[in-house]
Amino acid sequence: MSVNGLDFTIGIGGAxxxxxxxxxxxxxxxxxxxxxxxxxxxxxxxxxxxGHILLSIRIRDQEVHSHGDGIDMLLCLNQDTMDRHLNILKPGSWVIYNADKVEPGELPEGVLACPMPVGELAEGSKNKLIQNTISLGVMMSVLGADFGVLQEALEQAFGRKGAAVVEENVKMARAGYDHAAANFESFPTPLPEGEKPLAMWTGNSALAMGGAAAGVKFYCAYPMSPSTGVLHWFANHAHELGIMVRQVEDEIGVANMAIGAAHSGCRAMCATSGGGFALMTEAIGAASMMEIPVVYINVMRAGPSTGVPTKTEQGDLWQALGASQGDFERFIVAPVNCLDAYNTVPEIFNLVDKAQCPGIIISDLLISEGTFNVDPDLVDLQPEINRGDFLVDPSPNGTYLRYKDTESGISPRVVPGYEGFVHTVATDEHDEDGVIISDEFTHPHKRRKSVEKRARKFQGVVADVPAPSLEGPADAEVTLLGWGSTYGVIKEAIEILAEQGVVANQLPIKWIAPLHGDVVEDILSSAKKVILVENNHSGQFARYLRSETGYSPDGHIRKYDGEPFMPHHVVEGVLELMKTEESIYVPYQEIIV
Amino acid sequence: MSVAERTDPLLGIDLARAPESAKDFKGKVNPDWCKGCGDFGVLNSLQRALFELELKPHEILAVSGIGCSSNLPGYLNAYGMHTLHGRSLPFATGAKLGNHELTVIATGGDGDGYGIGGNHLMHTARRNLNLTYLVMNNQIYGLTTGQISPTSRPEMKTKSTPFGNLEYPINPITSAIMNGATYVARGYSADPKHLVELIKGGIQHQGFSLIDVFSPCVTFNHDNDFAFFKPRIKKLEDEGHDTQDWKAACEKAMAWGDEIYIGLFITNDRPSLDSMEMVLQDGPPLARRELGLSKEQGKKLIGRMM
Structure with a gap:
């Protein structure tokens, strides 16, 4: 518990x-x-x-932006958890464990042990998972929460399994609750209450729901961690929301099927992780050439190759930048947190519809599989939907040119099914009428015109993409630069640095392409010291920034061990880089999972 | 609007009137295929079939991949998608699901459909969406100037197999049957009258239809040319073949000697994906539906998150 209010992390470890x-x-x-x-x-x-799992749940009575710096209450569901993590517990923290099965080991000073006599409390229950329910009771008691809240949650969680299951779980939770009340020291002050109830979601469900709100009518995917949650959300809501959801034979099929659906007039989307995205890339170029708007999501995991399927990394930036052969424009956006992931989907759909080109959302395991709370009033359920120059009720008016060479480069779009607008779209280079010019006579002037037309329409929508802006005091000693999911951890690191007397600010980058390089360069070149924080080894964003602006940051904090940054990793990196000549700091990951 | 404005200057036809002959399905440009190519017979048969089914150009979407035969959508007066090598079926599937009122026809060659796109054929067959897939099978790679294809005969000498092909060919008919296609036929481009009926049957069939067509390459395949097929081609219907008998169908499809069969091998009425998919049952095609969440839907979603 921090003096500033509640800031508490529960760790649940097991297999x-x-x-x-x-x-x-x-x-x-x-x-x-x-x-x-x-x-x-x-x-x-x-x-x-x-294997080993460690679920960290950090709670605060104010907004929380990262999973924090440690564990205040560790629930050990097996011996392995106790052996691995006991050493990171600080004085004043709790360790809860099944006294029948787990040896506590040598407790660090000030750590409160809460052994649960599970066998005795369970009264002969054969349910192997009963220790989980008992421990919920123990935790609620120690946190000083009312049992009624837990009972209600158990009723909701187990209601579908029938009254007997609910009854057993409530009874066991009560036993744990009462045992803890009688035997363990609890919070000095009871668990506070916030202003109003908050909703719960994951990044993947936010991406999917953002799609539904944006009007996605076609979603397809091939399962791949850590993106599969998007598919599950869509599959569960397909009938209710009238969305076509298909699991397809491979990501090549997925990426092309989405274009087919988009060509028919649907807003279409698909999600995968880096390996699947690699298979999708040829299709992304096809969407560009045929001028069909589709949104592709790459939820990054640690690579290369199949890599570390359940670990996070920001390693696919250049894959997104270079996805598909040829020289063409695409939107690339890296949402900075879960709510932003939700908002980003309608934003990028409006852009790709306007420019009739592909868009790529880069998420990562941290955002996509993390569970977060959100104020339900902040979730815009009816975001603006703008389909661009899209003729929904066309009537014939002379010869229709699908790729008409307009001033903006944007050609009014008609989808198949309308009388008098028959045309062919092609992945081969084509003329304004869609007839391919690649076979018999590749006219260099026509080719040049087509290339310039496609590039021009992208230039026209750059202004629709918000430029990045500095957060925090303008006269900071250090400016922290990050992209995508590092936003939250940097924000918290800045708060900690402020407590230590270091004034820092942040330039978070969400839109990768277009970047607004001039704005970024202006901000960074007037900063005192710039440190770039990214979750990869080679500094992918550093290279991109240099290529777009010529600017190189003074220092870099990089992490590539599969685990996301914790705030103190960034804090320590900043302090280190401020006093040494080193330009790269790599934090040590102390929680080993 | 004047009549002139409604007339396509390239085609010289009224944009909105119903086709009066198969010629009304001719595309904006003429085929660039070699003189004598089997694909001409397939294109003509397709145009005739569309006309006889009284379809209008705007009701049709023709989707192809890459290869000589995949240029077909450009030669057809219909909506067209000329897409990536091997990917016509995923594109066609997406488009059909997005607007299931369209008549969607995928076209391409044996390399496109049985080689690079082979995986999609297997899964499109079992998925049984209401699509028609027309494969111009010339048993060679033509556009890349003559290499073996997945249907080239063993020992065939090509630019990539100067010492003879060591690999066994795919049988598209038995493969499609094994994978659950519900209409599997084989045509011959030199018998357009027969082919027109197969194509019409495929388009009318409610489910996935594969029509494999012997469409000889006159430039690069001198083994399986018109002279090879002419004396061997036999029609299943002349043999009293039962299209419900998949075992007999496979036996006939495997015949590759003095007798090579064309015709409808199997058909069955397993429900098509679009007829089973709940989301398509009520309302217009997905592409024409209102976008976004209703207030009611949004409220429900938030409620579940609490």
Missing amino acids: AGQGIATPGNILARMFGRRGLHLYAYNAYQSIIRG
Whole structure:
């Protein structure tokens, strides 16, 4: 508990198959209903049974932007969790464990042990997951929360399994709650309540829901971690919202099927991770050449190749920039947090519809699989939908030229099915009427005109993309630069630096292409010291920034061990880079999962 | 609007009137295929079939991949998509699901459909969406100037197999049957009258139809030319073949000697994907529906997040 209010992280550790997700979700819902802000990060492995999982749930009574710097209450569902993480607990924290099965080890000074006599409390229950429910009771008691809140959450979580299951879980939770009340020290002050209940979502569900709000009528995918949550959300809502959702044979099929649906007139989207995105790239060029708007999502995981399927990285920037052969424009955007992921989908759809070209959203495991709270009033359920120069009720008016060479480069679009507008779209270079010029006589003047037309329409929408802007004091000693998901952790690092007397600000980059390089260069060249924070080894954004602006930051904080940054990693990096001549700082990941 | 404005200067036809002959399905440009190419017979048969089915150009979307035969949509007066090599079926699937009122016809060659796009054929067959797939099978790669294709015969000598082909060919008919296609036929481009009926049957069939057509390459395949096929071609209907009997169909499809069969191998009425898909049951095609969430839908979504 910080002096500034509630700031508390619960860690739940165990093996895959031990049912960590259920208590995690129940806790998250309870905190949300209480109006507390939550940021949950699940560190897990690519295994269905076994391995090690550590779910961190950080709660605050104010907005929370990262999974924090440590664990205040560790629930050990197995011995492995105790052995791995006991050493990171600080004085004043709790460790809760099944006393029948887990040896506590040597407790660091000031750590409060909460052994649960599970066998005794469970009274012979055969339910192997019952320790999870008992521990929920223990945690609620220690946190000073009312049991009624937990009972309600259990009723909701297990309601579908029938009254007997609900009854058993409530009974076991009560036993844990009462045992803890009688035996363990609890919070000096009870768990606070926020102003109003908050909603709960993940980045993947936000991306999917953002798609639904943007009017996506066609979604297809091939399952791939960590993007599969988008598919699951769409599949669950397909009938209710009237959205065609298909699981396709491979990502090549996915990417092209989405273009087919978009050509018919639907807003179409698909999501994958880096490996699947690699298979999709030829299609992205096809969407550009045929001038069909489609949105592709790449939820990054650690690569190269199949890499580390359940770990995060910002390693696919250049893959997005270079996706597909040829020289063409595409929108690339990296949402900075979960709510931003939601808002980004309608934003990019309006842009790709206007410019009739492909768009790429780069998310990563941290945002996509993280669980977050959001004020429901901040979720814009009816965002602006602008389909651009799209003839929805056309009538014949002379010869229709699908690729008419207009001043803006944008040619009014008619989709198949309308009388009098018959035309062919082609991935081969073509003339204004869609007839390909590549076969018999590739007219250099026609080719040049087509290339310039496609580039021109992109230039025309650059102004529609907001330029990045500086957050925090203008006269800061250090300017932290980041892109996409590092926004939150940098924001918190800046707060910590301020407490230590270092004034820092942040330039968060969301839109990668177009970048507004002139604005970025202006801001950075007047900063005192610029440090770029990114979750990769080679400094992908550093290279992109140099290529677009000629600007090179003074220092770099890079992390490429599969785990996301924690605020203190950035703080330590800034302090180190301020006093040494080194230009790159690589933080040490102390929580080993 | 004057009559002149409604007339396409390239085609010289009224844009909105119903086709009066198969010629009204001729595209903006003439085919650039070699003289004598089998693909001419396929294009003519397709145009005739569309005319006889009384379809209008704007009701049709022809989707192709890459290859000589994949240039077909440009030669057809209909909506067209000339797409990536091997990907006609995913494009066609997306377009059909987006607007299931369109008559969607995928076209291409054996390299495009059975080679690079082979995976999509397998899955499109089992998916059984109401599409018609017309493959101009010339058993060679023509546009790349003569290399083996997945249907080239063993020992065939080509530019990529100067010592003879060591690989066994795919049988598209048995493959499609095994993978669940519900209308599987084989035509011959030199018998357009027969082919027109197969294409009409495929378009009218509610489900996925594969029509594999022997469409000889006169430039690069001198093994399987018109002279090779002429004496061997036999029609299934002349043999009293039962199109419900998949085993007999496979046996006939495997015949590759003095007798090579064309005609309808199998058909069945397994429900098509579009007829089963809940989302398509009520209302207009997806592409014409209102976008976004209603207030009611949004409220429900938020409610579940609490």
